[in-house]
């Protein structure tokens with residue numbers, strides 16, 4: 417992962433249908449290369465007729481974010497108790513917790529707040545992990561798995577309580593989420609998941625096909641599990657709101673402050689930026705799938721999986737009343753998973769596994785239009801206004817990792833696609849563990865290192881699989 421490649425597709429307004437390359441995203445070069453993508457022949461946005469030309473390729477969350485945090489780049493020599501690297505959910509939750517505990521904390525973000533996965537995601541605040549709870553306990557052992565399951569069962573509660581406490585302006589809706597069965601086998605899987613959750617006392621309800629149709633506005637699903645602990649947020653606003661609350665509680669928050677080099681001497685960590693250095697007893701690395709190389713620290717090991725989203729124009733009032741009338745966020749049981757939800761302004765968002773940053777991305781765009789028409793024919797040919805994608809840090813066992821880069825230091829990553837609740841919990845618990853010296857407060861045990869093998873091959877496998885699935889079926 418030494419070299420990285422930066423590409424994107426942007427429409428040239430003077431020559432309709434013509435696209436050019438520019439920088440929007442970075443990802444491991446071998447993943448792209450092995451996928452066999454040729455960067456020179458991109459034809460994408462111009463070939464998709466119902467996308468409005470001016471705004472497509474933007475991230476909806478950037479356009480509608482109502483939270484702001486005033487920041488500047490880090491300069492000079494600063495000392496702190498804790499230095500946090502990365503301004504996503506994990507880093508911001510940690511900075512907030514540390515500031516509330518009275519610690520002197522400095523957060524360093526390479527770009528703008530939430531520029532990584534936190535500002536690109538679907539906004540489903542779910543309890544637990546993707547992996548069903550029985551499986552988590554099987555993989556980790558009963559005691560460790562039960563501890564992680566219990567910590568993450570309460571994650572939506574923590575997220576929504578922080579939103580309320582700090583008045584975070586992030587479109588919070590806590591009406592639950594719907595995990596929808598896309599097939600008969602998906603329904604079987606959901607029944608099993610439902611039983612596992614119910615046996616742990618989770619407030620879940622199994623819905624049949626007609627009930628799911630009434631809740632979603634789509635007759636396409638075989639049933640769904642409704643989890644009333646969960647909900648939806650505007651994820652970038654939540655991230656920025658955490659950072660703003662942390663700053664108001666005394667945290668130093670710096671953007672455009674990539675940490676280039678970290679060293680340790682005199683029992684302290686020294687995080688170097690372009691114009692300064694932050695010295696602290698404790699170090700938290702919270703860079704996840706958007707890690708920018710830091711000399712002196714081994715990077716997180718994960719398989720990069722991409723997930724894209726597209727948002728329609730705001731639906732008219734009739735369309736809104738029939739589609740997700742109770743505003744639950746949804747995702748399905750398909751192997752190449754897709755998601756859908758509404759935002760506060762009445763847009764419908766559809767998402768799925770896949771990257772928009774390569775030459776075959778028009779497959780995903782075409783699939784999204786067809787999928788919307790299949791799920792919600794009542795929408796008609798509604799234009800798509802926004803399209804964006806992001807990178808997920810997937811681990812081979814689909815479990816998050818806490819790695820110890822050295823004494824008094826933790827690196828947390830690998831949420832494998834479920835990071836709003838987990839990132840908030842892990843960031844906060846890491847600080848509690850630093851502050852008390854009690855690592856039992858962490859949701860899982862830190863390891864000295866974590867390795868992943870055949871990363872590029874696996875990434876290519878997932879992206880190629882998503883393309884093939886999107887060509888083959890809805």
Ligand SMILES: Cc1cc2nc3c(=O)[nH]c(=O)nc-3n(C[C@H](O)[C@H](O)[C@H](O)COP(=O)(O)OP(=O)(O)OC[C@H]3O[C@@H](n4cnc5c(N)ncnc54)[C@H](O)[C@@H]3O)c2cc1C
Nearest residue numbers: 502504505506526532533534537538540675708806835836
């Ligand atoms: C498209 C998509 C959809 C998703 N949907 C959901 C969902 O609906 N629900 C859910 O729970 N989860 C979802 N996830 C997962 C979730 O978004 C992530 O797990 C979560 O955002 C990870 O947060 P983080 O703070 O650990 O990392 P990030 O948000 O990625 O933050 C890492 C930050 O570190 C910064 N950084 C990197 N290197 C350096 C450096 N050297 N110096 C300084 N800063 C640095 C980056 O710029 C970045 O801002 C989704 C992810 C994606 C990509």
